[in-house]
Amino acid sequence: MCGIAGQVSLRSDRAIDVAALQAMTRALAHRGPDGDGEYVSPGGVAGLGHRRLSIIDLVTGGQPIYNEDRSVAVVLNGEIYNFETLRARLERAGHRFATRSDTEAIAHLYEEDGLDCVRHLRGMFAFILWDERRGRLLAARDRVGKKPLYYAEHGGRLSLASEITALYRLRDLPRTLDPEAIDLYLTHSYIPSPLTILAGVRKLPPAHTLIVEGGAVRLERYWTPPTATVATTETEAAERLTRALEEAVRLRLIADVPLGCFLSGGVDSSIVVALMSRLSDKPVRTFSIGFDREPYSELPYARRVAELFKTEHEEFVVKPDAAGVLPDLAEHFGEPFGDSSALPVWYLSQLARSRVTVALNGDGGDELFAGYPWYATAARLAGIARR
Template sequence: MCGIAGALSLNPEETLPASIAQAMCDVIVHRGPDDEGILAEGPLSIGMRRLSIIDLEGGQQPIWNQARDIAVFQNGEIYNFNELRRDLESRGHTFHTASDTEAILRLYEEYGTDCVKHLRGMFAIAIWDRNKRRLMLARDRLGIKPLYYSTENGRLLFGSELKSLLAAGMSRELDRQALHDYLTLTHIPAPQSIFRAARKLEPGHRLIVENGNIRDETWWELDMTPAHFSSEGEILERIRASVDDAVRSHLVSDVPLGVFLSGGVDSASLVAGMRRHHSGELKTFSIGFEEKTFNELDRARIAAKHYDTEHHELIVRPDATELVPELVASFDEPFADSSAIPVLSVARLAREHVTVALSGEGGDEIFAGYKTYSATMLAGWYRQYVPGFARRIVPAIVDRLPVSHGRLSFDYMAKRFVRGAENPPMASHLAWKAIFDETRKASLYSDEGEGLEGTLRLFERAAAGVPEKDILAQLLAADTKVGLEGDMLVKADRMTMATSLEGRVPLLDHHLVELVASIPSRWKMKRMTKKYLLRKAMEPYLPHETLHGPKQGFNV
């Protein structure tokens, strides 16, 4: 785990100094306090900050080939690097370190830019091919690791965080469309950033710079095409095996690791998997709140006791506002997911004991765990079976419900439901999530948002290619490509990296994601049960309270 940053002149005759990469790396020391590597040659100035996880002594970057004409920088972890190493050695490649980054180097020697298709893990990588004068930037399939870039004044700037690009002099003009979408989503989705000059490299994409030309290519895309399964039993068995394999693969480390334990099915499934593959001391970390409606420490304790873990917990109190300056500094752009506060708190707690922590991000988007999915299905039935005259008076009745300040109270959900129930499914789904809708946003602008596109376009684009009749598959595709990448994974990366902790997300192992994406929607929310398949698959391993209690997670 680390941070990468650099600059490449599109003029091959220009020479960039090492001081550019140095300045870009100096602002991301928190991502890698253990080591630094800088490379400056000709038009390239690139560097990295390293948090040592694998091959502590031999994993310095960049990793060079023997001819010293190919160099690799990486932020992330490659979980199948040992298997890759065995295969590449059988093809005649010689390894000189035990690091996962060298596996990327040898793959590039063997497969060129398609090397990324062989990687299993989370990564943002930069490969410099001196002979071809080619720079390749690539991001993992789901966008677990971030990568920003900018092209201004004849240079390509890139880095793990926006602050590196700003340190290299990138212009700061705001992107109004990005701000417009933020007001609805509370985050800025790829490929946008808050600055017009900067873009996020999208998940499953690679950027190839060669001969002064820049190509943005898609190398992986989520396929939601249903496959054939003979029975529910077959599906559950395959999910069990895939979750187990994902957790096992994510345990590779030369430093201590633990798990964020919220008390829900996702994180408990990770602890169960770790316990099957690890008989020694197992550390878990939980956050609680003084307000009972938000607190699920009791369930986390039950799970910790069930798996015999060394359990650590912390109460987040209302005076946690001292964390706000650190939050702002970590995100670099507007981000309003309040659960960043407890995630930062649990990351701080974990970092006192371990260097790597597993967490359950992705479970809701992959296994259909959000209330919005059932709400959108109910909205379809509401429009179909409730007469029009009745639907016209329901909003007035709902608006008069007394306000409750409990988490996801009935009045809150009822008002959200009615607000979006008359819309088509995707618009209804967005209405559940939206902070400001298009009308309210227009009222904030002096020009009423002239020239700005509606935020719904992002969800529709993400679901393009999914059959229109498969509503649940469309919603899952949209949330995976928009909300997961732009909110959940940004929060997980920045809050763990702020404390120099490596966060890993086994439920986003691409083998597991591809398997679940291929399961027909009719199996995924049986009897309107959220995360039905994961619950059923993990039933033999989880405590009753975990399986049947309400899920809250690290929310505020």
């Protein structure tokens, strides 16, 4: 992951606070240990900051990245999976690329398609783009919100960042708690988008753009999940699902750095490992975490999957110290988050990072395929309500 930050003036008599932009960018250093970059518009109306974790184009992919005449600047957190296809189309249209980075495709695509550029992006992303000619800032978040982006209006400016903790560096940011957000946290164990723990800070919702022009801020939705159903057989559905999963894994294997997979031994991560093994010409690197209490350890299941697919498997056994890790977790989340899975993921990420730069996992499978018990409970309650 990378860290991005941005600031734009909402008043003609006020420039951005460059020191504040730099402070926000520094606060994101843990997201991007491989480099940093900064852009400030000629008139001081807008600025972008970036902390880089190098994954694609290790040599020339530093950000911000620009179009040919540097009138468009962009910073990206995430990855654009279809950037090679986009690049080929844009080059045929006359655009000249200076890097091999997926980020550069956004700058040229914006030149070509304007605000609609985001509709053509396939990937996990949050980006901030400044158009000097139009005096326009465009920020966007991917369709399902894999990559975060927070924003706040303060003192005649609007600031954006990958983490709410970066916005805490703003000296004039109001610190008023949001009672509705607290209520939602106590109900769901997290604070749903667009709210945050602070009344003056918001999350950009998934599948939305944020546009600033002439001092006005507006949000627009650019994608809605399809609701149409298709008549099919169980066999056909299974074949379509397999093709979709295989393509999804293939796209995520595009990287110029070592990658692996978190393996719990459950259905979701095991499927990802199976597909990675099918698509890779060398053994997949897998990582599992176990605890010193046997009832809580999934290592035996992970070990069986690793043996089946002949992965380069590494296991870590830890004695969890929730009290010791809690300050770090609280600092990085920046607002209340009540999912206990944060603890093992924290340990596993720390340990795997010494081996690989990118790790796939099976997150999201239960949400997509109703794997949690409460989905069945909700269906039963909905049926009762209809009677």
